[in-house]
Amino acid sequence: MKSDRGRYRFIKYFLIICIPLLLSLAIVLSLLFDAYDDANNAIIEANERLSVQLGEKAIDYSFGVLRGDALYLAELSSLRQWLDTGDSAAYSRLTEDLITFLQSRQLYGKVRFIDKQGQEITRIYNYEGKPTITPQEQLQNQFELDFVQKTLALSAKSIYISPFEPTIEHSVIVHPIKPTVRFSAPVFDSNNELRGLIVLNYKGERLMRRLRAISDISVGELGLVNDQGRWLLEPHPAGELGFMFRSQGTENLEQKFGDEIWSFISRDAPIGQWMHEKGLFTYVKVNLSKIQSPKSDLNIETGETWVLVSYVSPKIIAASVAEYGRNLSLVGALLTILLVLLSGIVAHYALQRRRAEGRVQRSELQFRRLLESAPEAILLVDQVGQIALMNSQTEKWFGYNRNELVGQSALQLIPERFHQAHPLFQHQFIADAGTQAVSSGMELYGRRKDGSEFPIEISLNPLETEQGTLITSIIRDISARKEAEIARQRVQERYRELLNNLPVGVFRSLPDAKGSFLEINPTMVNLFEAESSEQLLAHSFGECYCELAERKALMGKVLLQGYVYGEEVRLKTLKGREFYAGLTAVMKKDESIGIYFDGIVEDISVRKESEWQIKLLNENLRLRTNELEAINHELEAFSYSVSHDLRAPLRALDGFSRTLLDEYADQLDQRGRDRLKRIRLAAQRMAELIDSLLKLSRVTRTELKWERVNLTSLANEILATLQQMEPDREVRYTVQSGLIVRGDAQLLHIMLDNLLSNAWKFTVHNPQALIEVGCNITKGRMIYFVRDNGAGFDMTYADKLFGVFQRLHDPHEFPGTGIGLATVQRVIHKHGGDIWAESTIEQGSTFYFTLNEKKIYEH
Structure with missing residues (x-):
């Protein structure tokens, strides 16, 4: 750890020294690089300005001479003589002069004289240095050409310089394509009358070669574009023909570098330079009409303005400083190594000095830190018992501050009853130079500033210093320990009391052959x-088993799995009484006694007796159930037999009564006919009662078939059927959507049919009848309801509502059998639910029911 701290401190000092030096070096190198970069950029910018200026001078020089040639030929004496005379001799001299001119000027591809109607009069080619006269039949009329018309419109001493164009013969571009600039001047005769124009076809390759030569010696790439941005001279020659095919969409400067660059170049400034992220762009605009000429009164017209553009790519600019950057990096690396070594040396000596200074401080700080961080109160006492040094825990425990204790006797921290023993003990300790606990074997107390006392333990140790031997007194507050001892005694007492008061027997025994008891509670004494207690402890547990095989099986099970729980065994008391016991035991291990068992014994004789009684009752119940099932089957057969036997006489009563009314009505008086009608009605009502009873019986006997049932659909179907049966009634009904339950679909249909039929029946006298079916959630329960605004009933008789044949209304006003609600109740009860009603007379009724959702969903 010390070596790690030493390395950490060395690294810290090293970084403190090295980082500022390296940062300074980096700043200096960065400034040097930036300065070089700025100077390099300035040099490149100056070179590129010089390149475009040289290109401009080359164009100025070349075209200055060419303009003079056009004017010279326009004022040629042989030409004027031929214009004045028109004879063939003069024409021959003109031809000879033009041939001589072409032989002396290899700059031109051809020379022509065209009259003012655009007809070529003479045309001489300069083919590989040999002038050739074009035959008369091959001469063309070129009046429609742009340069012809513009030249004929000029005055004397004027010339026209055309754009770069290909050579065109009979409106077709001549191949191979050679860029050409036409210098033309109007020709006037001696009478100053316009007679035509003289045209010189300048070979553009010569100018292109000069500009390329300038581009080759410059850093960047030199190009020439016209005022439309089309290349006349391009670093890649394949693009130079773009100015000749304006309609073919060849790449121009704007397409190559973007509209931002072209906007900068095409502005009004004649010269400019821009360092852009795409590179360095330098340009100068060449206005051919302003090129200097020996004749100052010369008028020049031109077809376009040229722009010389120099482009230096970012890669070239970066490459120009890369070598300097590498050299600067090498110098920086060497200086970095030197600074790192220097920093390491300085850090090493600084750390050594720091360590020497820290050793003295560290010992004192370590001692004070140990003193203040100690959880106990610590005093340094001199040989006469005065306090020389103390920690903050002493202030906290005794209530004094340092100024009140330092230099005072340590006896003021001890009650007076210990004053006589303490100094003798202290002097004896100094003489023996030993260490011991003052409170060992005796109680010692400390005294606070307020006079209160608390139990303490003091350890004394000698400490040799320059001032002599000091006694280190370590004081421990043992109040918590004393309280813990008292609390432990109380817990042990409560635990013992709990064991003694438990209604079950608690024991500890050995797993030996006898099963000797080690500990027992009073319940064990009473149980056996x-x-x-002494009598039971002298008696082994093994002797208490009625069957030794049970004890062996139980012991094997405990030893195998480590415990048994609720094992039922037959035990016997010391008096020989046998009883059933529930035994629970856990195997444990102790260093002093080895393996032992802790367990409880509970007398379960009463429970066993109860189990036998329950078993007997269950058997009786099973027999009784079988008897009831047989009786139910007999009742079911009887009900069907009775219903059949009763229906026959009822049908006879109803049938014969109807026969008497139909055949002998004229022989009976009104009273007799009325009696026969009453007999028929009674028979029919009796048949209805029998049907209702049979339905009730079937509901009671039916086995539930659990399935998903849509109460919403059932209610809508029943209400629609009721409406069809009484189409003249106007009843408004609402059924809540999504009422999905689980139950027996057939029984739930019977239940809803009875409830809704009652609602339909009891709202017959209400012209604004309303029936509602819905559901509420109350305290987590789904409570369904059927509500109407019909006749209602008196809640005083609500307890009779669901009884068989119980009716709360006049049967003549609201007919019925009195069995419908009893049927509803039995369906609800079979589904594990409840049903109840709330009503007010003449304000309607609400029937609530549940279906015991939790039980249902378990299915």
Whole structure:
């Protein structure tokens, strides 16, 4: 750890020294690089300005001479003589002069004289240095050409310089393509009358070669574009023909570098330079009409303005400083190594000095830190018992501050009853130079500033210093320990009291052959009918088993799995009484006694007796159930037999009564006919009662078939059927959507049919009848309801509502059998639910029911 801290401190000092030096070096190198970069950029910018200026001078020089040639030929004496005379001799001299001119000027591809109607009069080619006269039949009329018309419109001493164009013969571009600039001047005769124009076809390759030569010696790439941005001279020659095919969409400067660059170049400034992220762009605009000429009165017209553009790519600019950057990096690396070594040396000596200074401080700080961080109160006492030094825990425990204790006797921290023993003990300790606990074997107390006392333990140790031997007194507050001891005693007492008061027997025994008891509670003494604890402890547990095989099986099970729980065994008391016991035991291990068992014994004789009684009752119940099932089957057969036997006489009563009314009505008086009608009605009502009873019986006997049932659909179907049966009634009904339950679909249909039929029946006298079916959630329960605004009933008789044949209304006003609600109740009860009603007379009724959702969903 010390070596790690030493390395950490060395690294810290090293970084403190090295980082500022390296940062300074980096700043200096960065400034040097930036300065070089700025100077390099300035040099490149100056070179590129010089390149475009040289290109401009080359164009100025070349075209200055060419303009003079056009004017010279326009004022040629042989030409004027031929214009004045028109004879063939003069024409021959003109031809000879033009041939001589072409032989002396290899700059031109051809020379022509065209009259003012655009007809070529003479045309001489300069083919590989040999002038050739074009035959008369091959001469063309070129009046429609742009340069012809513009030249004929000029005055004397004027010339026209055309754009770069290809050579065109009979409106077709001549191949191979050679860029050409036409210098033309109007020709006037001696009478100053316009007679035509003289045209010189300048070979553009010569100018292109000069500009390329300038581009080759410059850093960047030199190009020439016209005022439309089309290349006349391009670093890649394949693009130079773009100015000749304006309609073919060849790449121009704007397409190559973007509209931002072209906007900068095409502005009004004649010269400019821009360092852009795409590179360095330098340009100068060449206005051919302003090129200097020996004749100052010369008028020049031109077809376009040229722009010389120099482009230096970012890669070239970066490459120009890369070598300097590498050299600067090498110098920086060497200086970095030197600074790192220097920093390491300085850090090493600084750390050594720091360590020497820290050793002295560290010992004192370590001692004070140990003193203040100690959880106990610590005092340094001199040989006469005065306090020389103390920690903050002493202030906290005794209530004094340092100024009140330092230099005072340590006896003021001890009650007066210990004053006589303490100094003798202290002097004896200094003489023996030993260490011991003052409170060992005796109680010692400390005294606070307020006079209160608390139990303490003091350890004394000698400490040799320059001032002599000091006694280090370590004081421990043992109040918590004393309280813990008292609390532990109380817990042990409560635990013992709990064991003694438990209604079950608690024991600890050995797993030996006898099963000797180690500890027992009083319940064990009573359970085994012993006269005292000593008598039971002298009696082995193995002797208490009625069957030794049970004990062996139980012991094997405990030893195998480590415990048994609720094992039922037959035990016997010391008096020989046998009883059933529930035994629970856990195997444990102790260093002093080895393996032992802790367990409880509970007398379960009463429970076993109860189990036998329950078993007997269950058997009786099973027999009784079988008897009831047989009786139910007999009742079911009887009900069907009775219903059949009763229906026959009822049908006879109803049938014969109807026969008497139909055949002998004229022989009976009104009273007799009325009696026969009453007999028929009674028979029919009796048949209805029998049907209702049979339905009730079937509901009671039906086995539930659990399935998903849509109460919403059932209610809508029943209400629609009721409406069809009484189409003249106007009843408004609402059924809540999504009422999905689980139950027996057939029984739930019977239940809803009875409830809704009652609602339909009891709203017959209400012209604004309303029936509602819905559901509420109350305290987590789904409570369904059927509500109407019909006749209602008196809640005083609500307890009779669901009884068989119980009716709360006049049967003549609201007919019925009195069995419908009893049927509803039985369906609800079979589904594990409840049903109840709330009503007010003449304000309607609400029937609530549940279906015991939790039980249902378990299915």
